[in-house]
Amino acid sequence: MSTELAHHQVTLVDLVDRLLGKGVVLAGDITLAVADVDLVRISLRALIASVEALDGAGTRDAV
Amino acid sequence: MIHVYALTEATRAMPRLEGIAGRPVTELAVAPLAAAFSTHRDADELAVSEECLWAHERVVEALMAERAVLPVRFGAAFGDERALTAALEPRREELARDLERVRDRVELGVRIRVDAPDARPRSGRDYLAGRLDERSRIDGVHQRLAALAHESSVTLGARGLTASYLVERGAVERFAAEADRAAGEVAGVDVVCTGPWPPYSFVGAAA
Numbered sequence: 001m002s003t004e005l006a007h008h009q010v011t012l013v014d015l016v017d018r019l020l021g022k023g024v025v026l027a028g029d030i031t032l033a034v035a036d037v038d039l040v041r042i043s044l045r046a047l048i049a050s051v052e053a054l055d056g057a058g059t060r061d062a063v
Numbered sequence: 064m065i066h067v068y069a070l071t072e073a074t075r076a077m078p079r080l081e082g083i084a085g086r087p088v089t090e091l092a093v094a095p096l097a098a099a100f101s102t103h104r105d106a107d108e109l110a111v112s113e114e115c116l117w118a119h120e121r122v123v124e125a126l127m128a129e130r131a132v133l134p135v136r137f138g139a140a141f142g143d144e145r146a147l148t149a150a151l152e153p154r155r156e157e158l159a160r161d162l163e164r165v166r167d168r169v170e171l172g173v174r175i176r177v178d179a180p181d182a183r184p185r186s187g188r189d190y191l192a193g194r195l196d197e198r199s200r201i202d203g204v205h206q207r208l209a210a211l212a213h214e215s216s217v218t219l220g221a222r223g224l225t226a227s228y229l230v231e232r233g234a235v236e237r238f239a240a241e242a243d244r245a246a247g248e249v250a251g252v253d254v255v256c257t258g259p260w261p262p263y264s265f266v267g268a269a270a
Contacts, residue, residue, distance in 0.1 A: 011257050012113065014172045018263035019116050023136035024158070026067055026150055 169259035
C-alpha cells in the first residue's frame with residue numbers, strides 16, 4: 001500500500017467514523033438509505049483492518 | 064426532501080455553498096440557530112458514498128471557517144422545512160448551549176498505536192508486564208495531548224487508542240507539534256493525527 005493511499009484511507013476512516021457515528025442526531029421524518037449506511041460500515045471494517053496493519057508499519061502524518 | 068449539514072448561528076448570511084449533488088446550500092432560521100440544508104429530488108441523490116460524505120464534510124468545514132457549527136450526523140432527512148423546524152424547535156436551547164461550548168474550537172483525531180513486541184513473551188507474567196507497559200506508554204501520550212485540549216473522547220483498542228480532542232482553533236499547530244514530539248520521545252509508539260475536523264465527537268447525544 002502506498003503511503004499516500006494509506007493516508008487517504010486513514011482520513012476516510014476518520015470521516016466515516018464521524019459522519020455516520022457522531023454529530024448531532026436529528027430525528028428526521030425520513031431515514032435515508034439505511035442499507036447503504038450498513039454497506040459503508042461493512043466496507044469500513046475491511047478498511048480499518050488495512051489501517052491497523054498500516055499503523056503497525058509505522059506511519060506518521062502531520063495535521 | 065431536505066438534507067441537513069450543520070446547525071450554526073443565525074447571526075449572519077450564509078455564504079454561497081454547493082452541497083451534495085451540486086445542490087445549493089440554504090439556511091432555515093430557528094432562532095437563535097440556523098440550519099444549513101439543501102433540497103433534493105429524492106433519496107437516491109443522498110445515498111451514502113464516499114463522494115456524498117465528502118460533499119457533506121466540505122459544507123460543514125466551509126461554515127466552520129467563519130462561525131461556530133454543530134455538525135449533524137449523516138443519514139436523516141426531512142420532508143420539508145416545516146418538519147425540520149418542528150424537530151429543532153423543542154431543542155433550540157440545548158443546541159444553542161452546545162454551540163457556545165464548541166465556539167472557536169475544532170476537533171483533532173488521533174490514533175496512538177504501539178509496535179508489537181520484537182520477542183515473544185517468555186511467560187504469562189512477562190506478557191502481562193509487556194501489556195501494562197504498552198498501556199502506560201499509550202496513556203502517557205494521551206495525557207500529554209489531553210493537557211492541550213478542553214475535552215477528549217477516547218476509544219481503547221487492542222493495540223492502541225483512537226481519540227478525539229476538542230482544541231482551541233489557535234492551538235492546532237501546538238497540538239500537532241506535541242503529537243509529533245510525543246511520538247518521537249515515547250519508544251515504540253506511533254501517532255497519527257487528522258484534522259482539524261468539525262466537532263463531531265463533542266456535540267449532542269441522541270435526540
